[in-house]
Amino acid sequence: MRIAVISAPNVRKAPPEYVKSLARGMEAMGHRVDVVDAWTEDGFRLPGYEYIAVAAESLSFFSGKIPEVVSRFLSAGSSLGGKKSAAFIKKGGLFTARALTNLMRAMEKEGMLVNWSEILLNPAHAEALGKRIGA
Numbered sequence: 811m812r813i814a815v816i817s818a819p820n821v822r823k824a825p826p827e828y829v830k831s832l833a834r835g836m837e838a839m840g841h842r843v844d845v846v847d848a849w850t851e852d853g854f855r856l857p858g859y860e861y862i863a864v865a866a867e868s869l870s871f872f873s874g875k876i877p878e879v880v881s882r883f884l885s886a887g888s889s890l891g892g893k894k895s896a897a898f899i900k901k902g903g904l905f906t907a908r909a910l911t912n913l914m915r916a917m918e919k920e921g922m923l924v925n926w927s928e929i930l931l932n933p934a935h936a937e938a939l940g941k942r943i944g945a
Contacts (some may be wrong), residue, residue, distance in 0.1 A: 835940020
């Protein structure tokens with residue numbers, strides 16, 4: 811299966827280690843995985859993937875908001891309606907569950923079917939979760 815892992819950290823930087831670990835776990839199951847940086851790339855390639863996983867962070871320790879780049883990136887990808895997807899948020903604040911809810915709402919607003927959501931604790935946890943996708 812072709813999978814896109816969208817990296818959306820709270821500031822513009824290279825994909826964090828937990829995103830790379832998530833992708834490694836998916837690759838270990840035999841999937842073709844591309845890590846896409848939401849800050850530097852556009853969402854025009856997304857319709858070519860069978861499954862889309864979004865890994866984001868909340869804006870701050872006391873915030874349940876997600877970066878605005880997630881909504882812009884997903885809206886740039888056309889025909890995402892009905893696309894199976896997963897929402898992952900990095901644990902790192904008091905309102906992590908609210909940030910996960912906001913991420914799922916942003917994805918569902920574009921018509922994506924979020925069939926899995928999880929809070930990532932660390933890179934090892936992310937890799938273990940990546941091995942469960944498509945299994």
